[in-house]
Amino acid sequence: MLLRLLLREVKRIAADHSLVLTLLLAPLVYVFFYGSIYQYKAEEEVPIAVVDDDRTGLSQTLITQIDNSQMVNVALRTTLEGAKESMYQGHTQGFLYIEKGMEQKVLSLRQADMVLAVNAARFLPSSEVAGAITQIGLTAGAGVRLQYLQKKGMNTEMSMQEVMPVNVDYRPMFNSRSDYGTFLLPGLIAMILQQTLLIGLAGGSAAERQRGSISEWMQMAGGNASMALWGKGLFYFLLFCAYAYFFLTVNFRVLELEILGSGWELAVITVIFLLSLIPMGIFTGLLFKSQLLATQLMVFSTYPIFLITGYSWPLSEMPPFVKAVSYLLPITPFLGLYQGVVQQGAHITDRLPDLYHLLGLWCFYAAICLWKMRSLYKPNAVAQAG
């Protein structure tokens, strides 16, 4: 019976080009398409205008060091107004102003000023640029202290020890370059897997209701809602297991992403995740009488869902209402487990609350989906239609 239901689903999808596009083409196109954006992982060479009113050896050295950093691409401007205008036009993302007499001040042991203005409306590049130039400023300061101490008669080894008495040793774990691509891509891939499945399932289930074929579907399962649910879901389960395997092997390799944890544990949580998404998608679709409307609204769920999973913004910082919505989504505990296994080499046992949460949602969505299917099932409808 399961096989008959599976074949019925295959026929239905083959006859509906919208479902063919969503379920067979979209996952593959999206995963390569979106993935390519972050293939360089980090943004580099952020254009920054520099106005050097000092024009000395020290200012030139500083500018060269800044330009040599991976993060900044120096665009020289002759006036502060020109530098501002360049930022206003969108050609540069900020400007650095080096005051006249900087070298002279430094040599005479007076503190000199350097002004850096960054366009923080562009969140990511501005904070990276500010960090990089601050670091160069600190290094330059250490160089000045080194020269001063050596002039005072200290040998190189001693003065090196004196220059920086307390240093920061930054050790970013599980993403050694702290880059955006390594952080975002695994989550993005999981999100593509979920959304293409949900949009396809919801659209397809809404189409069942729109075409009045729910009773025929249920009767093929002998009136057993559970059989009907998992018979229909079997096709999606097999298809999306194949996609998940493909994404986690081929796409991860293409995008140079690593799975730090156990592949088997990843397989287990992915299977549970897909099993919880199937009733959720069918239930959502059955709430609509129009395939068009179901598809339209599911598309608008993508960004809100991703934003409230806690992947990009900590769940602890969200209002209680938003947290409650987030806890109703299988992707929230799944991403907790998946991020742990894929990016941090954790075991499922390290995140058991997430596992119980995911299993609980699987039961919850299966229960409400079965209830909805039974409420829409009219046993006599097929006979009457016949």
Next chain:
Amino acid sequence: MIRATAQIALREWKRILTRKDHYIVLLVLPAFLFFFYAFIFDKQQAEDLPVAIWDDDRSAVSRQITFLLEQTASIHITASVSSENELRQLMQEKKIIGAVHFPKNMEKDIKSRHPVKVAVYTNASALIPSKLVYKDAAGVIITVGAGVNLQKFMKTGMTEGKAMALIMPVKLQLFTLYNPTYNYQHYLVPGLVTVAMMMMIIMVTVLIFNKEWEEGTEQELAELGKGNAGVVFTGKALAHLTASWINFALVFGIVFPIFSMYHAGTWWSLFVMFNLMSLACIGIGAMVSVIMLDVMLALDFGIFYTSPAFVFSGFTFPRWGMPWYDQYYAAIMPYTPFLDAFFKLYFMELPLRYAGPEALRLLLFIGSTFFIAVFFLQKRLDKTQTHAAPVTAS
């Protein structure tokens, strides 16, 4: 001509208000979605993130640094660990986002002029909290280092000013313009809202002509427009343009003021650019709708075309960091020039003239898509009337 255009616009408004796939997307969903976006980031900044201390020194200095770390906005000390494995385990269990390690003999080394390294560990697979913790921890440690140097230099008889000049010969004055506190809500919500507005327009306008053919009302439409595609198109475009004004008013008149995101004096120039974007989206949607008579196929096209707009526009990840082919794709979406203009007009509060290049690009979208849409619509209307004529005659 004007009367016919007005009649079609009025008829289109009636269609918007009576079709679920129109009014839910254009009038109901926006209110829910825009408030929800703003609500997610209501706290604006991530604060008090759980951090562990690994103190192998157990000295007055390590306790002082721990105290200073606790005073920062992002760090909240929640655990004490005694090894790297232990802190790794706590990160894997999602109990901490970072840790700070004070090495053994740190205080002694500082006093005996041996440099020390204070390690800052962060879980960089959670990038945003990780960067916040690092920024605050590094700030405290660098300040402590500067304090040590200051004391040393002053002990040699140096004045405080000269000592400071040695510690920081070049003082970097940092101005983070347009979002000085890196407020996440003020940064992200305007982008999310505007991209949703763009998607809503396209997702409905891909249905404006093919739905007429699906419902069999194309003859009525052709007659009302006197067979003139320009009139029919203009009437429908006017209705959708005015519908988009409702969302503009919702965003800039209600949502942004409620969440303190309204930038006074920017609404007029934003309204001009928003109209250009809306018209470009209407043009794209109408073009697809008239070419693809299959409603679901047109909707699928709308989904494929609009879904990537946010990430490709360069809002979160700059376009110059993307491969060249992705940059080309970004260029064929009206949201990209709109976003560039939006940065200038909304965040930077610049006069409208700075958005000239972006306005020109949007006008190119409008010109080309309107032309194609009207051309194909005329063909379809001609065909409709040719088929209808014998029926009417008989």
